[in-house]
Amino acid sequence: MTSIERTEEIIKSLYNAVIDMDEDRVKELSLLVLSEKVDVRRVMMEGLMAAMEKVGQLYADKEYFIPEFLSCADALYAGLGVLRPHLAITGTEKQRQMIIGTVVRVISMMLVRTSLN
Numbered sequence: 757m758t759s760i761e762r763t764e765e766i767i768k769s770l771y772n773a774v775i776d777m778d779e780d781r782v783k784e785l786s787l788l789v790l791s792e793k794v795d796v797r798r799v800m801m802e803g804l805m806a807a808m809e810k811v812g813q814l815y816a817d818k819e820y821f822i823p824e825f826l827s828c829a830d831a832l833y834a835g836l837g838v839l840r841p842h843l844a845i846t847g848t849e850k851q852r853q854m855i856i857g858t859v860v861r862v863i864s865m866m867l868v869r870t871s872l873n
Contacts, residue, residue: 766792770789771810776831777827779831786834786838800839811829
């Protein structure tokens with residue numbers, strides 16, 4: 757198996773583990789990312805973050821509910837806890853900022869709307 761195929765396999769496995777709420781598997785795969793020297797930024801974006809986008813869609817489609825959403829978030833943070841310290845910021849990259857207030861507000865509004873229905 758080539759390095760590219762192996763990287764794709766790890767990313768897909770991480771993606772599925774987050775969606776399946778499998779915290780232990782996410783940690784295991786995150787350690788594998790480090791041992792095989794896979795690009796951490798790519799794994800985070802294409803594996804972990806993409807999985808949470810899918811989870812958000814499953815929540816919006818009412819296939820997942822708050823407990824599943826939160827369990828997926830726990831799996832995400834398990835992976836981020838392993839990978840984040842190894843995320844290198846070189847001098848040539850711009851530091852990026854993200855505003856999360858909107859996302860938190862939307863989730864809060866969904867929670868309130870759900871509880872009122």
